[in-house]
Amino acid sequence: DQIMAPGRVGIMSAEDDPERMLKPRCRLAGADPRLINTIYGPPAGDESGPPTWLMLDQHMLKLEQYLRMPTPAPWRLLIIDPITSYLGAVDMNENSAVRVLLARLGAIASEHNMAVVIVNHTNKAIGQNSAVRRALGSVAFSDAARVHLTVARSPDDREVRVMAPAKTNLDLAAGMEYRLERTPGEQHPSIKWLPGYTTWTADELLLGRRLDADFGSKTTGKRDQPAKLSAGEWLDRMIGSREMARGDLMQASKVAGDRRGDILDALEVAGVTERVRAKRKVLRINRNDLGQ
Numbered sequence: 001d002q003i004m005a006p007g008r009v010g011i012m013s014a015e016d017d018p019e020r021m022l023k024p025r026c027r028l029a030g031a032d033p034r035l036i037n038t039i040y041g042p043p044a045g046d047e048s049g050p051p052t053w054l055m056l057d058q059h060m061l062k063l064e065q066y067l068r069m070p071t072p073a074p075w076r077l078l079i080i081d082p083i084t085s086y087l088g089a090v091d092m093n094e095n096s097a098v099r100v101l102l103a104r105l106g107a108i109a110s111e112h113n114m115a116v117v118i119v120n121h122t123n124k125a126i127g128q129n130s131a132v133r134r135a136l137g138s139v140a141f142s143d144a145a146r147v148h149l150t151v152a153r154s155p156d157d158r159e160v161r162v163m164a165p166a167k168t169n170l171d172l173a174a175g176m177e178y179r180l181e182r183t184p185g186e187q188h189p190s191i192k193w194l195p196g197y198t199t200w201t202a203d204e205l206l207l208g209r210r211l212d213a214d215f216g217s218k219t220t221g222k223r224d225q226p227a228k229l230s231a232g233e234w235l236d237r238m239i240g241s242r243e244m245a246r247g248d249l250m251q252a253s254k255v256a257g258d259r260r261g262d263i264l265d266a267l268e269v270a271g272v273t274e275r276v277r278a279k280r281k282v283l284r285i286n287r288n289d290l291g292q
Helices: 018-028 056-067 095-112 202-207 231-238 246-255 260-269
Strands: 008-013 036-038 075-081 115-118 147-153 160-168 176-182 189-193 243-245 272-277 280-285
Touching: 008 018, 018 036, 018 189, 056 095, 075 095, 095 115, 147 202, 160 202, 246 280
Parallel strands: 008 036, 008 075, 075 115
Antiparallel strands: 147 160, 160 176, 176 189, 243 280, 272 280
16 A cells, blocks of 8 residues: 655546635645646637636647646646536547547556546436446446446435445445534535445445345344334435435335335325426425334
8 A cells, every 4th residue: 555745636627616615625635735736728719818628529638738747746636527527529428439538538547657536426317226327428437447436425324425436446345434524714624534444335325225135224233134114214314305306216216125105105294395396396305204
């Protein structure tokens, strides 16, 4: 387990402002902000125009040239968040096109002996048992990666996040858990890693239940001691105080054991608000009204 010397980090972020959000969070994690670089595309219009997003289908050569420029410290990490915002004209569902793009990113990683972290989101296939198949777009995003990590809230504790491997070519058998904590005087939260390893798998995280037990089962800390969840408890774990499309809920209940009748009965006794959003029926359930 070699610990490498500090190096430069390149961030391509379409969702968080690097100066206001990302760099302060990196500083709280112990990083040197001077080594963090935000990577943009070429200026719009003439050279005096504002920078544009770097589209990997058009500007890969410019990215390679930028990373080859002399720097005081070597490159260690490139983060692309999310990958779907930087594909340009590449169809994210086209397996061969995605593989070609990822192969070039892999060549960059090899040239600089650096890691490339690609952030992706999940699709809406709530009932899908495989975390690898829940990745948005082509399965090539997972197949071509050395490691595919899934990050989600723990079904045991909504304040805990779990990072578990969905697929790995490395010696990484189990994931870890962490909390987001506020430091007095700081605007941004910091990560506190919890001791030990998680017992949750990536597939279980996205299903919200254990796969080694009966319908909607939970455990008491040991994987070989499952305890039955009632339909109300299962609803509480799946939805809690969030919103969920009614169709997605029914699909998930089918995968969980096809006890849709029990789920519908639990919905009747729970405080359910139903509304239409984007032409879909969406449910919001009051946790306190669920029969436990």
